[in-house]
Structures are given as structure tokens and as C-alpha cells.
Amino acid sequence: MSILILAEHDNVSIKTTTLNTIGAAVKIGGDIDIVVIGSNCGVVAEAASKISNVNKVILADAEHLKHQTAEEIAPIIVDLAKSYSHILAPATTFGKNALPRAAALLDMQQISDIISVESVDTFKRPVYAGNAIATVQSSDSIKLITVRSTGFDAVDATGGSAEIENYSVGAAVNLSKFIKQEFTKSERPELSSAKIVVSGGRGVGSKENFDLIEKLADKLGAAIGASRAAVDAGYVPNDYQVGQTGKIVAPDLYIAIGISGAIQHLAGMKDSKVIVAINKDEDAPIFSIADYGLVADLFDAVPELEEKL
Amino acid sequence: MKILVPIKRVVDYNVKVRVKSDGSAIELANVKMSINPFDEIAVEEAVRLKESGKVSEIVVVTIASEKGQEQIRTAMAIGADRGILVKTDAAIDLGGVEPLSVAKTLKALIDKENPDLVIMGKQAIDDDSNQTGQMLAALLGWAQGTFASKLDIDGDKITVTREVDGGLETLELCSPAIITTDLRLNEPRYAKLPDIMKAKKKPLEIIEPSDLGLDYSVRMKIVNIAEPQPRKGGIKVDNVDDLIDKLKNEARVI
Ligand SMILES: Cc1cc2nc3c(=O)[nH]c(=O)nc-3n(C[C@H](O)[C@H](O)[C@H](O)COP(=O)(O)OP(=O)(O)OC[C@H]3O[C@@H](n4cnc5c(N)ncnc54)[C@H](O)[C@@H]3O)c2cc1C
Numbered sequence: 001m002s003i004l005i006l007a008e009h010d011n012v013s014i015k016t017t018t019l020n021t022i023g024a025a026v027k028i029g030g031d032i033d034i035v036v037i038g039s040n041c042g043v044v045a046e047a048a049s050k051i052s053n054v055n056k057v058i059l060a061d062a063e064h065l066k067h068q069t070a071e072e073i074a075p076i077i078v079d080l081a082k083s084y085s086h087i088l089a090p091a092t093t094f095g096k097n098a099l100p101r102a103a104a105l106l107d108m109q110q111i112s113d114i115i116s117v118e119s120v121d122t123f124k125r126p127v128y129a130g131n132a133i134a135t136v137q138s139s140d141s142i143k144l145i146t147v148r149s150t151g152f153d154a155v156d157a158t159g160g161s162a163e164i165e166n167y168s169v170g171a172a173v174n175l176s177k178f179i180k181q182e183f184t185k186s187e188r189p190e191l192s193s194a195k196i197v198v199s200g201g202r203g204v205g206s207k208e209n210f211d212l213i214e215k216l217a218d219k220l221g222a223a224i225g226a227s228r229a230a231v232d233a234g235y236v237p238n239d240y241q242v243g244q245t246g247k248i249v250a251p252d253l254y255i256a257i258g259i260s261g262a263i264q265h266l267a268g269m270k271d272s273k274v275i276v277a278i279n280k281d282e283d284a285p286i287f288s289i290a291d292y293g294l295v296a297d298l299f300d301a302v303p304e305l306e307e308k309l
Numbered sequence: 310m311k312i313l314v315p316i317k318r319v320v321d322y323n324v325k326v327r328v329k330s331d332g333s334a335i336e337l338a339n340v341k342m343s344i345n346p347f348d349e350i351a352v353e354e355a356v357r358l359k360e361s362g363k364v365s366e367i368v369v370v371t372i373a374s375e376k377g378q379e380q381i382r383t384a385m386a387i388g389a390d391r392g393i394l395v396k397t398d399a400a401i402d403l404g405g406v407e408p409l410s411v412a413k414t415l416k417a418l419i420d421k422e423n424p425d426l427v428i429m430g431k432q433a434i435d436d437d438s439n440q441t442g443q444m445l446a447a448l449l450g451w452a453q454g455t456f457a458s459k460l461d462i463d464g465d466k467i468t469v470t471r472e473v474d475g476g477l478e479t480l481e482l483c484s485p486a487i488i489t490t491d492l493r494l495n496e497p498r499y500a501k502l503p504d505i506m507k508a509k510k511k512p513l514e515i516i517e518p519s520d521l522g523l524d525y526s527v528r529m530k531i532v533n534i535a536e537p538q539p540r541k542g543g544i545k546v547d548n549v550d551d552l553i554d555k556l557k558n559e560a561r562v563i
Contacts, residue, residue, distance in 0.1 A: 070455075071452060092474050093474045096439045097443065097453075097455050097473075100408070100439075100440035101444065101446060103444065104443070104447035105448075107409070109409045109528040110409075110440050111529060113439075127436050127534070128437070129434065130537060131537070132328050132534050132535065133537050134533070134534050135533040135534075136530065136531060137529070137530045139530065140528050175452035176453075176481065176482045178479075178480060179479040180478075181477070181478050182476050196562070220563065231492075232492065237476055238493060239473070239474055239476050244434065245347075245431075245432060245492065247474070253560075253562040253563065264322070270540055274556070274562050275543075276556070287545070288542050289542065291543035291544075292543055292546050292552055293545045294545070296549075305553070308550065308553055309553065309563070
């Protein structure tokens with residue numbers, strides 16, 4: 001087997017989701033190469049070359065690759081594909097955007113969001129918001145796969161010494177133009193890889209009240225998450241959404257506050273090690289999956305918890 | 310300007326699905342079916358563009374059994390003008406019509422219909438693949454604006470704001486383009502009774518995949534479907550002190 005990993009990075013540093021994706025590649029077995037596509041991203045290639053289990057780093061560096069649009073990435077993957085049996089990307093908005101475009105150009109049926117490797121051609125993936133797990137077997141000659149990072153351990157970011165090969169990038173496709181980015185700035189740990197996540201829902205009631213959640217999160221060194229209802233209501237930015245159609249998290253501790261526990265929300269957090277729910281409705285469905293449930297008004301319980309920790 | 314909106318018939322998002330006892334498929338008998346919520350958002354967006362005078366015609370397409378007509382009528386009640394059902398008896402949720410087959414079907418229809426824009430859901434809530442829009446864009450060689458929370462059309466200029474893991478990203482796309490919807494793009498309206506009545510009279514064409522030169526061979530075989538390991542329910546704690554004690558001394562996570 002020869003496996004190509006599409007690295008996720010911001011031209012400066014490599015995202016940990018890439019390390020989990022390599023974790024899945026290790027399970028498949030075989031030589032593992034990484035392609036780094038971006039602009040002025042030599043430092044990323046350097047970092048990639050040090051990741052354990054990596055055989056070779058391919059660096060595709062050009063000005064028009066700066067924003068890593070799917071239209072520009074896909075042709076590069078297509079060009080590299082013939083040397084590989086598997087091409088893996090993280091199942092993040094980056095990987096979900098780019099990989100299917102390459103898969104269609106290669107006439108391959110992508111396998112999305114795998115959570116386990118059964119064999120070189122058979123994988124498990126959640127369907128129906130995680131209410132069922134499908135085992136699927138691919139008959140395609142190249143398997144294009146996105147990997148759910150909570151399903152696989154990250155490999156070590158150090159210990160490797162792979163060679164870096166420069167890829168000669170062709171002309172830009174120029175189908176789309178980057179206008180702007182509005183990224184949420186935060187000193188807190190990243191939601192998808194945090195050890196502790198404190199999430200608020202509609203019950204929190206307003207953007208101002210989300211202060212309570214933030215204080216508790218900061219006390220615990222936690223990342224902040226939210227339900228769709230909290231995002232829709234504008235209490236927090238979109239990238240805080242946990243769930244079927246938001247981010248998937250599996251921290252050691254997940255604290256759900258004022259969240260009812262709709263299946264779409266559970267889909268994003270039910271693999272957390274320990275789940276705490278604080279809700280004033282003792283019949284809220286979230287309690288059926290919580291290890292520790294506290295039936296209480298969050299406006300009393302959360303400040304008290306924050307103070308006593 | 311003409312817009313094509315592909316929609317999918319899926320199990321309603323409120324239904325808790327069950328796996329058939331032989332592990333071959335999800336039980337779909339007597340289960341409420343609806344338009345995939347993301348596709349409903351796509352229809353709504355197209356209708357709003359039509360209401361603002363920027364769009365002259367909205368064509369909805371679905372690949373489904375005979376019953377897919379129900380979802381086309383619902384989309385027409387929201388405001389779509391015309392419908393095409395590509396009729397198949399293959400499973401459309403899992404192990405039948407795969408995303409790449411859907412993209413190929415849509416490409417064949419687009420070659421005939423020549424729309425200026427395609428708006429579709431980012432993901433279907435049954436197979437959760439999140440592929441079809443990107444694949445269709447690839448097959449057509451068009452630009453893609455995935456996970457859209459805002460869409461502006463100004464003549465030939467398409468500006469789309471995307472919900473990405475870090476926050477928001479805004480792109481300008483060459484026309485024609487594929488847009489896939491995220492939850493915040495709009496809140497779909499409820500169809501009113503008179504519109505539901507009107508929808509019954511709108512043109513709905515039924516074709517077969519073979520009319521487009523396609524068959525739906527399967528490349529990603531379903532070996533088995535299983536319910537996930539159920540999570541054991543826990544306990545209720547009495548108060549905050551009790552909670553802290555359990556987290557520190559029992560779960561040892563803080
Ligand atoms: C296509 C689709 C995709 C979706 N994707 C997602 C997704 O990815 N993530 C997601 O989260 N949702 C998603 N949803 C939405 C989901 O179905 C629910 O609507 C949503 O999760 C509800 O959010 P909530 O629990 O915050 O709000 P609610 O269900 O309104 O619950 C609020 C809870 O707060 C409690 N509460 C209120 N006041 C207090 C108080 N003072 N103290 C303590 N408790 C209080 C209430 O008892 C209640 O249980 C999706 C829906 C659809 C249709």
C-alpha cells in the first residue's frame with residue numbers, strides 16, 4: 001500500500017487533525033507520504049518531515065495556493081494520485097471541501113468520515129447522525145477517504161526525518177477569488193482537540209450570559225462549544241457548533257449546559273469520555289447519556305461550580 | 310437567470326431511526342420522509358433570489374422512487390417552478406445511488422438545462438457524506454462555494470460566505486457555480502395552503518437514469534449496518550459539591 005495524506009495547515013503550522021489522519025493511515029499500513037499545498041509554507045513542510053511514520057513530504061508551494069481553495073488543490077491531488085492506493089484527508093471543512101472534488105475528477109467514490117479501518121478496503125463510518133454505523137467496502141482502485149479525527153490517535157509530531165520533494169505547480173485555475181476571512185480569535189484550546197469542552201445551548205439565553213460559560217471554561221482550561229440553537233441565536237460564532245453538521249468532539253470531559261440533547265447535538269459529542277449535563281428540566285434527553293446529571297438552574301449552578309473549582 | 314436545486318428525500322430529522330434486524334439497511338417502512346433540511350434551505354434561497362427579481366426559473370431535481378414526487382411538490386409549494394424526478398428503485402440512502410452517481414446524474418441534466426447556478430444542501434442527513442456538490446462542481450469544471458451562510462448575486466458576480474472550522478471565509482466565484490448550503494443561510498418558510506394547491510399543477514417530468522445514459526453501479530458496498538454501542542446512562546448528582554467530588558474522585562477528569 002502507498003498512502004498520500006493531504007496536510008491541513010495555515011501556511012505556518014500543521015493542524016493536529018493531520019496527525020490523526022496519519023494515525024488512520026498507519027492502521028491501513030504501507031508507505032505514507034504527505035502533500036503540503038499552500039503558499040510560502042516551507043516551514044510546514046519542515047514540520048511535516050519530522051512527523052513520525054512519514055516517508056516523504058511533497059511540497060506544492062505557489063502564490064495562488066495561499067487560500068487552499070478546492071479548485072486549485074484538486075488538480076494537484078489528481079496529478080499525484082496515480083502513485084497511491086489511498087489518499088486521506090481530515091474530515092474537517094478543509095478536507096470535506098477539497099477531497100470530493102479530486103475524487104470526482106478521478107472517478108472514485110469517496111468514503112467520508114471513517115472512524116475505523118477494518119482492512120485495506122473496508123472501513124466503518126457513522127451514518128444517520130451516528131445512530132447507525134455502516135461498514136463499507138470500496139472496490140475503487142484508489143481509495144479517497146476523509147478521516148474523523150476522534151476515531152484515531154494522533155501520531156507523534158516528532159521523530160521522523162522524511163525527505164522533502166518540491167512539486168512543480170501548474171498554472172492557476174482561477175475559478176474563485178479570496179475576499180476575506182473572519183476567524184474567531186481565542187487563547188483557549190482548539191475545540192476539536194481540547195481535553196475539556198464546556199458547551200452552552202439555548203438555555204443560556206443571550207450572548208451576554210455566555211460570559212458564565214466562558215468563565216467556567218477558563219477556570220478549567222477548556223474549549224467552548226455550543227448547540228446549533230445557541231449559534232443560530234447569535235450567542236456565539238458558527239465555528240463553536242458541536243454536532244452532526246458542526247464539529248465532532250470527544251474530550252475527556254464534556255459539560256453540556258442548557259442543552260436539551262437533540263440527536264443532532266449528541267452526534268457530535270457522545271463519544272466524550274465523561275459527560276456532565278446541567279439542565280433545569282429533569283426529563284431533558286441529555287440526561288440519558290450523561291454520566292453525571294445535575295438538575296438545576298444554570299444561572300445558579302454554573303457560577304457556583306466556577307467558584308468552587 | 311435559471312437556478313437548479315437538487316433535493317433529496319430522507320427520513321425526517323425528528324425520527325430516531327432503527328437498523329433492520331439483519332443489519333442490511335435502515336428500517337424505512339412507515340417512517341416519515343421529508344426534504345433533506347439542507348436542501349430545503351437551498352430551495353428557500355433560490356425562491357428568495359426569484360422574489361428579488363434576479364432569477365426567472367427554479368428547477369428542482371430529485372433522484373428517488375416514485376414517492377420522490379412528494380418532495381418535489383413540497384419544493385414547488387415553497388416556490389420552485391418545475392420538477393424533474395429521476396426515478397429509480399435503488400436505495401438512495403445507503404448502498405445504492407452513491408454521491409458520485411448523483412453528481413453524474415445532475416451533470417447530465419445540467420448539460421440539457423443549462424442553469425446559471427446550482428444551489429444544493431451541503432450534506433444529506435441520511436448518509437452524511439458531504440460530497441455531491443463538490444463532485445458536481447468538479448465534473449462541470451465550475452467554481453464551488455461550499456457550506457454557505459451568505460450568498461450575494463450581482464450580475465455575473467457571485468459572493469459567498471462560507472462556514473469553515475476557523476470561522477467565516479468569503480469568496481468571489483466565477484459564474485456558473487455550485488453553492489452548498491449551511492444552516493445559517495436562511496430559515497425556510499412554511500408553505501401556505503394555496504401554494505400547496507398551486508404546486509399540484511406545476512410541471513413535473515419523470516425520467517429514468519437510462520434516459521441519461523447512466524446506471525447506478527455500487528462502488529462502496531454496504532457490508533453491514535449496526536447500531537452504535539449504547540452509552541450507559543449515569544447518575545444524577547444532588548448538588549454542585551457532589552458534582553465536583555465525583556469529577557475529582559470518581560471520574561478523575563479535573
Ligand atoms: C439538519 C439539521 C442539522 C442540525 N445540526 C445540529 C448540530 O450540528 N448541532 C446541534 O447542536 N444541533 C443541530 N441541529 C439542531 C437540533 O435539532 C436542536 O434543535 C438543537 O441542538 C437544540 O439546541 P439546544 O439544546 O441548545 O436548545 P433546546 O432544545 O431549546 O434546549 C434548551 C435546553 O436548555 C434548558 N434550559 C433552559 N433554561 C435553563 C436554565 N435556566 N437552566 C438550565 N437549563 C435550562 C432547557 O430545559 C432545554 O433542555 C440540527 C438540526 C437540523 C434539522
